[in-house]
Amino acid sequence: MSSQEVEVLVVGAGQAGIAMSEHLGAHGVPHLVVERDRIAERWRSGRWDSLVANGPAWHDRFPGEEFTIDPDGFATKDQVADYFVAYADKIAAPVRTGVEVTSVRKNNGRAGFHVETSAGPIDARYVVAATGAFQKPVIPPVVPFDAPVHQIHSNAYRNPAQLPAGAVLVIGAGSSGVQIADELRCSGRRVHLAVGPHDRPPRSYRGRDFCWWLGVLGKWDMVAPPRGAEHVTIAVSGAHGGHTVDFRALAADGITLLGLARTYRDGVMTFAPDLRTNIDNGDANYLSMLEEADAYVKRNGLELPEEPEARELGPDPECVINPILELDLAAAGITSIVWATGYAFDFGWLQVDAFDETGRPRHQRGVSTEPGIYFLGLPWQSRRGSSFIWGVWHDAKYLADQIAIQRGYLTYGLTGQVAR
Secondary structure: OOEEEEEEEEEEOOHHHHHHHHHHHOOOOEEEEEEEEOHHHHHHOOOOOEEOOOOOOOOOOOOOOOOOOOOOOOOOOHHHHHHHHHHHOOOOOEEEOOOEEEEEOOOOOOOOOEEOOOOOOOOEEEEOOOOOOOEEOOOOOOOOOOOOEEEEOOOOOOHHHHHOOOOEEEEEOHHHHHHHHHHHHHHHOEEEEOOOOEEOOOOOOOOEEHHHHHHHHOOOOOOOOOOHHHHHHHHHEEEOOOOOOHHHHHHHOEEEEEEEEEEEOOOOEEEEEEEOHHHHHHHHHHHHHHHHHHHHHHHOOOOOOHHHHHHHHOOOHHHOOOOEEEEEOOOOEEEEEOOOEEEOOOOEOOOOOHHHHOOOOOOOOOOOEEEEEEEEOOOOOOOOHHHHHHHHHHHHHHHHHHHHHHHHOOOOOOOOOOOO
């Protein structure tokens, strides 16, 4: 089968791929976006049923299009997917769905890359890996899969009815773990929640959402995370109209909090004695942001309502005062474990010299160490906001600019041709 030739091949038609298409189109760069499923499929079918965006609609969007909901509301997963489908149509993005990329290899003796896909081979001068940050679910090797307990990663969780009857242990207290644990509790389940290190920003403060505060305080534009911060989860939620995650309130509502999950043997799980430390550190993160917000209000003479009650943390629950370090799952009635433990990169299809010894992309703001390869949608790609909807749009603009610059060099001295 003869190869199709394209100038730029964008792999993935989620938020990253659609943003990339918009900016390439603005430069007049011929390109093709391929997607193995449907546009924004991860939003539509790769999330639990009740998921909503973690940022309000006025913030979590592309600059050129608003959501058709209350700007202060939180879009459902289907509304987000529909938004990207409509956006792709609006910009006439050249998306081809149902096409899976199986390998990308550098051409020998000439520029560009040979791409094998389920729809046949493609030759591309440039390749943009826009598959995002949520690629391969990670389940730590703690509980054997033949253990007598149902195990599922948060990416496969859909709703409480999906799990067998009984109590549930949720491991991971970032956005996903907290929302799933709360949903399970509301459904009538007994829930245990393992809480590791985390940041816990206020959902809103003094009448402004935390997305606004991160913006005016310059935190979205932090270009490099503090040491280890790229691995710290953020406990924030857009569920129920948006609220500050309060682990003490979750415990008061009936969720049993545990420390970081450690080991499993003969039906018994052990947990680190770090629950109080993790909650205290989350509180410190929360309170420090309130201090920074108050200082900003005072410095700029803003008339925003004071909110002294935001500093009232409440008493420590019994599970914090006397933490559970060992838990017999059967005795506790636990029949399921939901692992809300994040994702790892999976670039096995990208067979080029663009990765370090751990498999992480080597790049500068998404420009790979392998000339002609670009990455988009990575956490902290250029700044803290890079993996968010609005952040990926700005990163895509930078990459499109870089591709346009390279094309300019390649066309120097040629008459209406593009070097390959």
